[in-house]
Amino acid sequence: MEFFERFAVPHPSPAIYASMVAIGLTVIAIIAGLTYFKKWGYLWREWLTTVDHKRIAIMYLISALLMLFRGGADAILMRAQLAVPDNKMLDAQHYNEIFTTHGVVMIMFMAMPFVFAFMNYLIPLQIGARDVAFPRLNAISFWLFFAGAMLFNISFVVGGSPDAGWTSYFPLAGNDFSTSVGTNYYMIALQISGLGTLMTGINMITTIFKMRAPGMTLMKMPMFTWSSLIANVIIVFAFPVLTVALAMGTMDRLFGTNFFTTSNGGMDMLWANLFWVWGHPEVYILILPAFGLYSEIIATFSGRNLYGYKSMVASMVLISLLSFLVWTHHFFTMGQGALTNSIFSITTMAIAVPTGVKIFNWLFTLWKGKIRFTVPMLYSLGFIPLFTVGGVTGVMLAMSAADYQYHNTMFLVAHFHNTIIPGVVFAMLAGFTYYWPKMFGFMLNEKIGKWTFWMLTVGFVLAFFPMYISGLDGQARRMYTYSEAAGFSMLNMLSFVGAAVMAFGFVLIVYNIYYSVRYSPRNIGANPWNARSLEWATHTPVPEYNFAITPNVASSEALRDVKNGHDLFPGKYEKIHMPNNSGLPFIMGVIFFVWGFSFVFAMWIPLIIATIGIFACMGYRSAEKDHGRYISVKEIEDTETKLRGA
Amino acid sequence: MKIDNSLPLEYSTDQNQLNILGFWIFLGAEIMLFGTLFASYFTLVDRTGAGPAGAEIFEITPVLIETLLLLTSSFTIGLAVHAMRLANKKATMAFIGITLLLGLAFLGVEIYEFVHYVHIGAGLQTSAFTAILLTTLGTHGAHVTFGLFWGTFILLQIKKRGLTPETGNKSFIFSLYWHFLDVVWIFIFSFVYLKGMM
Ligand code: HEM
Ligand SMILES: [Cu+2]
Numbered sequence: 001m002e003f004f005e006r007f008a009v010p011h012p013s014p015a016i017y018a019s020m021v022a023i024g025l026t027v028i029a030i031i032a033g034l035t036y037f038k039k040w041g042y043l044w045r046e047w048l049t050t051v052d053h054k055r056i057a058i059m060y061l062i063s064a065l066l067m068l069f070r071g072g073a074d075a076i077l078m079r080a081q082l083a084v085p086d087n088k089m090l091d092a093q094h095y096n097e098i099f100t101t102h103g104v105v106m107i108m109f110m111a112m113p114f115v116f117a118f119m120n121y122l123i124p125l126q127i128g129a130r131d132v133a134f135p136r137l138n139a140i141s142f143w144l145f146f147a148g149a150m151l152f153n154i155s156f157v158v159g160g161s162p163d164a165g166w167t168s169y170f171p172l173a174g175n176d177f178s179t180s181v182g183t184n185y186y187m188i189a190l191q192i193s194g195l196g197t198l199m200t201g202i203n204m205i206t207t208i209f210k211m212r213a214p215g216m217t218l219m220k221m222p223m224f225t226w227s228s229l230i231a232n233v234i235i236v237f238a239f240p241v242l243t244v245a246l247a248m249g250t251m252d253r254l255f256g257t258n259f260f261t262t263s264n265g266g267m268d269m270l271w272a273n274l275f276w277v278w279g280h281p282e283v284y285i286l287i288l289p290a291f292g293l294y295s296e297i298i299a300t301f302s303g304r305n306l307y308g309y310k311s312m313v314a315s316m317v318l319i320s321l322l323s324f325l326v327w328t329h330h331f332f333t334m335g336q337g338a339l340t341n342s343i344f345s346i347t348t349m350a351i352a353v354p355t356g357v358k359i360f361n362w363l364f365t366l367w368k369g370k371i372r373f374t375v376p377m378l379y380s381l382g383f384i385p386l387f388t389v390g391g392v393t394g395v396m397l398a399m400s401a402a403d404y405q406y407h408n409t410m411f412l413v414a415h416f417h418n419t420i421i422p423g424v425v426f427a428m429l430a431g432f433t434y435y436w437p438k439m440f441g442f443m444l445n446e447k448i449g450k451w452t453f454w455m456l457t458v459g460f461v462l463a464f465f466p467m468y469i470s471g472l473d474g475q476a477r478r479m480y481t482y483s484e485a486a487g488f489s490m491l492n493m494l495s496f497v498g499a500a501v502m503a504f505g506f507v508l509i510v511y512n513i514y515y516s517v518r519y520s521p522r523n524i525g526a527n528p529w530n531a532r533s534l535e536w537a538t539h540t541p542v543p544e545y546n547f548a549i550t551p552n553v554a555s556s557e558a559l560r561d562v563k564n565g566h567d568l569f570p571g572k573y574e575k576i577h578m579p580n581n582s583g584l585p586f587i588m589g590v591i592f593f594v595w596g597f598s599f600v601f602a603m604w605i606p607l608i609i610a611t612i613g614i615f616a617c618m619g620y621r622s623a624e625k626d627h628g629r630y631i632s633v634k635e636i637e638d639t640e641t642k643l644r645g646a
Numbered sequence: 647m648k649i650d651n652s653l654p655l656e657y658s659t660d661q662n663q664l665n666i667l668g669f670w671i672f673l674g675a676e677i678m679l680f681g682t683l684f685a686s687y688f689t690l691v692d693r694t695g696a697g698p699a700g701a702e703i704f705e706i707t708p709v710l711i712e713t714l715l716l717l718t719s720s721f722t723i724g725l726a727v728h729a730m731r732l733a734n735k736k737a738t739m740a741f742i743g744i745t746l747l748l749g750l751a752f753l754g755v756e757i758y759e760f761v762h763y764v765h766i767g768a769g770l771q772t773s774a775f776t777a778i779l780l781t782t783l784g785t786h787g788a789h790v791t792f793g794l795f796w797g798t799f800i801l802l803q804i805k806k807r808g809l810t811p812e813t814g815n816k817s818f819i820f821s822l823y824w825h826f827l828d829v830v831w832i833f834i835f836s837f838v839y840l841k842g843m844m
């Protein structure tokens with residue numbers, strides 16, 4: 001019995017018990033459903049063991065959507081708690097746990113996999129490749145991400161959630177002030193999924209450098225691939241910093257070291273520095289692919305080539321460099337001198353310049369275009385003005401002297417949601433709607449989609465613009481309640497209403513999927529949006545080998561060229577080499593989950609066994625002989641005829 | 647699989663070329679990893695709390711032995727790659743074997759060094775300085791340990807399958823890894839030990 005006590009939740013509440021029951025029932029329902037419909041074999045063969053970049057993308061997409069709702073539940077609870085003054089719905093501890101898991105889930109387990117879904121799906125298609133450079137590694141990346149996400153998500157029912165904020169500043173995150181295992185979950189779950197992210201970074205860079213179709217020089221790549229290339233370079237340079245920081249944090253908590261403590265020479269500010277050396281580039285890892293998606297969509301629905309291709313690329317390169325030189329702006333108030341602060345103020349403001357270049361490029365692409373107001377385009381058009389507001393408030397925050405007023409108030413919260421929601425989330429939803437037909441062979445309903453867009457936009461403005469004001473009035477972030485006399489009541493109530501409207505918007509997305517699965521017409525052809533780039537040149541749905549004949553590319557708008565008489569697919573069918581499926585990545589994910597779980601609870605024997613298991617998998621992989629397989633010309637011909645007929 | 651015989655064995659297939667580029671990018675990430683450790687080391691080096699400072703605990707003899715062993719092993723792994731390109735299976739295996747033995751000896755001395763530190767009261771928990779010292783050295787040591795297992799696996803595969811594009815590719819990548827660890831060690835030697843003893 002004593003052994004099991006460690007798994008108890010330190011601050012239980014009816015809501016948590018209800019969640020436990022709900023989780024238990026869901027798991028039983030899934031298992032029963034799979035057994036009843038005899039889908040275990042299908043699940044294993046087609047999904048769990050897949051190394052196909054398109055299927056991995058879809059698994060990322062599903063995970064991202066699930067996590068969006070998990071993080072969204074936290075969000076709505078927070079806004080409900082703050083909707084009225086002196087609210088007793090949540091206590092301080094619960095509020096701490098919820099804002100912590102909200103931040104981590106949304107950044108690491110919602111936005112990141114959403115971005116990876118598009119990278120996985122689109123990069124090989126946009127460069128005319130069969131798959132990524134290391135398909136097996138790609139599957140391992142996914143399962144590591146998934147193991148990390150699941151580990152993090154069980155924290156609130158097994159042992160307690162982390163409660164030191166998504167930034168987990170020490171000494172607050174140290175053993176003295178964070179006594180439950182919650183912060184262990186934070187350290188270790190992020191470590192596992194971070195490892196997966198790093199491997200994705202390596203994989204994608206290699207793919208883009210080495211596997212482009214003939215004729216596609218770097219400067220002829222579609223803009224999304226460019227933005228992904230740069231984001232992945234940032235990943236490779238930023239994530240190892242997080243790895244080290246998390247390892248040190250883990251050691252402080254579990255091995256009694258003194259990296260970030262306040263005794264024996266420990267230095268709490270080292271954590272803050274390391275965290276943001278990773279953390280600031282991280283926000284650009286998210287926003288650059290989002291910019292890439294907007295570039296694709298705006299070009300398509302303006303009916304014009306993207307304006308200023310070269311300056312788009314140049315500004316992203318500049319942003320990536322600058323993103324490593326600004327991290328101190330996250331703690332202007334924490335003790336550097338005026339000189340340091342001034343330098344980082346200037347580097348921070350400098351980022352606004354290349355970002356501004358991009359905004360103007362999009363505007364010039366729209367200029368005199370034949371604009372079609374489809375759902376993806378609405379998101380893009382909403383993004384431009386709203387994101388600009390976020391950027392401008394960012395520049396306000398960048399003035400270190402003024403930041404003493406804004407820092408850690410709701411003004412800051414408004415700023416980063418103002419960049420992340422219209423920036424990243426809108427891009428993901430735009431891309432989701434835009435590429436859905438490519439992925440699944442039918443369109444999402446436009447009318448419901450437009451309702452969703454308007455609800456999210458109106459809800460966003462209602463939820464976050466009041467925070468600028470309450471922040472300037474002095475409402476601190478991360479406070480679980482406030483008094484009537486503070487005068488924030490009205491603004492917070494508005495935010496709650498806005499959040500509720502957004503929640504309806506997100507539910508509409510699910511309804512839209514359901515509705516479109518049932519009623520959407522299926523014969524839509526390969527290019528339903530009349531788009532311009534290479535990914536639309538193959539069939540819908542995409543065959544597993546992507547292109548029957550490797551394309552011969554002449555420009556970044558490959559489909560345009562076809563209309564002008566360019567022969568995109570010269571030559572005849574040849575047999576195609578494809579990688580084999582493998583169960584190993586999934587098994588490694590499971591072992592990593594056990595590894596992480598044992599680590600969280602300092603159970604050393606299972607930890608050692610799991611470690612050996614991980615190395616055994618690697619050894620097995622090293623010794624394994626796997627040369628993949630060939631798809632014969634006959635099979636290709638059959639598939640192509642079938643897809644063309646459909 | 648298309649094999650291009652005009653290229654060295656380790657580059658001779660498309661997949662081989664992907665592997666090598668991918669590994670170089672991985673080494674870029676490793677540079678950031680060790681770079682972060684070094685930056686943290688320099689930040690914490692004087693924060694010794696009640697524990698000893700570097701000059702009080704470093705001993706030159708084991709460190710010199712370690713350096714010698716690792717530098718030599720970097721040379722022998724280079725010879726292994728050379729032999730691999732000449733398609734000399736026996737020599738390739740011999741040089742990889744010597745490399746691994748040297749690595750093992752390095753590890754032995756490093757373990758002795760660690761035991762010694764703990765013995766004289768410079769353990770992991772003593773101070774921020776000892777923690778970052780042991781973590782930096784330990785991360786390098788863990789890489790060497792991993793390399794020993796990895797190298798042994800490659801050795802076995804060469805023995806069984808001979809020098810194929812795959813085993814050639816693996817030994818070449820292993821050599822990159824091993825050289826990299828050597829470079830990291832040179833930084834450790836110069837900026838941790840020598841600077842610390844001055
Ligand atoms: C023109 C561009 C931008 C500038 C000048 C800027 C500036 C800043 C500054 C100075 C802070 C720190 C303020 C404080 O703590 O008092 C900050 C925080 C933040 N920004 Fe931005 N920002 C920009 C764009 C972005 C973008 C594009 C994103 C995300 C996609 C983003 C996400 C964040 C986040 C997540 C935080 C803080 C989170 C926290 O403390 O928990 N920012 N920004
Ligand atoms: Cu920042």
